[in-house]
Amino acid sequence: MAALTATAPARPRKCLASRRTRVGLLYALPVVVFLLVLFVYPIFSTLFLSLKNTDGSLTLHWYAEALTGVNLSVLFTTVRISAETALFSLVFGFVLANAISRLKPLWAGVAMLIVVVPHFISALVRTYGWIILLGDKGLVNETMAHLWVPGAPFQLLYNEIGVVIGTTSVMLPYTVLLLYGVMRGVDRRLLAAAASMGAGRVTIFRRVYLPLVAPGLASAGLLSFILSLGYYITPALMGGPQQTMIATLINQQVMKQNQWNGAAAEGVVLLLMTFAGLLLVKLVTSLGASAKKRSTS
């Protein structure tokens, strides 16, 4: 602000501010109108549809249906597969991000490239790659057969093993990128200080490093969990009927059964689970911020 008033001293400040406000409102208009019409309104109409009977009266019938029988087991499957995916993405992401943060810049750059490039390649294409890899005569089973692994070839497709492998590879870039950022943000002097006071490596890791990256770990895990909840490309292509997820159910209800109200209720359930997850992320990050404040003060 100081720079602005210095360059235009003749103009009264109040007038300047109001012009800048008007410009802001005018320029914000396209995005606000666009997203209100094509994003907020559709979501609210989904919500209303889920509460309406076919004759237009209010009902909770669709939620009762969404939370019972086969639909309930789909819900459990969704949460289970998402949790498994989040766990594996988190563990692999932690190890990989940690290894990258120790590499020399050139090798770290190469490794980051291998993480980032797949992220921009269609998930459909990557899933297809896994279908080729995990087949009975695919590279994974052939390699295991050559190594005389007992029991090979394994059934790795059209079951939960395949789904979790495929979904984890889709979510992993997110967790690696998030955790790499968190690890780069760790003040190395804190580790050195702990070492200078005689702490061993295990102690430094457990007492200093882990608490510092813990909020990042929690939010990375939650993020991959949330992203997995609404995902169905990989489960639909690599799973069997036992791996039907909530998003597949929504798709089937609209496309095959013409059952919009039911689909809308499933959509709202998915939305509420997502909001719960996001709320937890917010809680964790604010807890982390206050913990950091305490450790440095």
Place this chain on the structure above:
Amino acid sequence: MMELRSTLTGRIVLTAVATVILLFLALPIVVILVTSFSSNAFGSFPPDSWTLTWYKALFADGSKWPAAMSMSALIACLSTVFSLIIGVTAATALTRSELPLRSAVYALVLGPLLIPQIVTALGLFLLFEPASMLGSPLAIALGHTVLASPIAVLILVATLRGIDERLEDAAASMGAGRMTIARRITFPLAAPGMIAAAVFSFITSFDEFYISQFLSSINTVTLPVQVYNSLTFDIDPSVTAVSAILIAFAILALALVAVVRWLGSGRQNALLSVETTAGIAPTGGEAA
């Protein structure tokens, strides 16, 4: 540096595990590229013999792929234009003005990135179905813009924040009008960010699946929907060739963004450096 004195075995184990995880990320992509040249598209890996059959089959008579590709390209172009218009105006509002409810606008922009895409797709289906716009490329492009424009806004906000406002103030103090400042100062400096925003909007739309599946009809099948259909319903071996092309395409797009960023990064430094301002040629290549 205590942490660097970790044991050799520890480092070897960590490196080995990290390499396996990197393979886990890269392998599905490598396998597609190799299989697309394999004479047996569904068979064993590594392939026994090599062929270009699947690439030729893409453009054979009766192939669905050219239509799907051009449909996706058309929709992605439309969606890129919409996203850039929204992105440039929104980023200007968020960085170069006093905007009431700024955090509410940010929350709105982040919304489509946080909410499951399937819910957005369902909502758009409920919006466009009564308007009998299902199957319209415009409707699909508008739907994709819901997902692509937030990314464009975030990239452009970062770009505009990165441009030193003193350059704009300096131009203003020398009597340049707002249009001149935008045209001669802000736009050239923001160009790399705008190209990045355009490329990411294009990729987002080109790869988008959920909204396309909900809003498309028989006549407006996009490439991802066609790929999905080929993998679920009709077994079409040329899907390997399409996948390989999509991989090459994504890598080229990322390379383009990297090159543009690299070329653009020197520009602002050059403008800000004292030597250039004073009219003295910069010594060495560092300032360029």
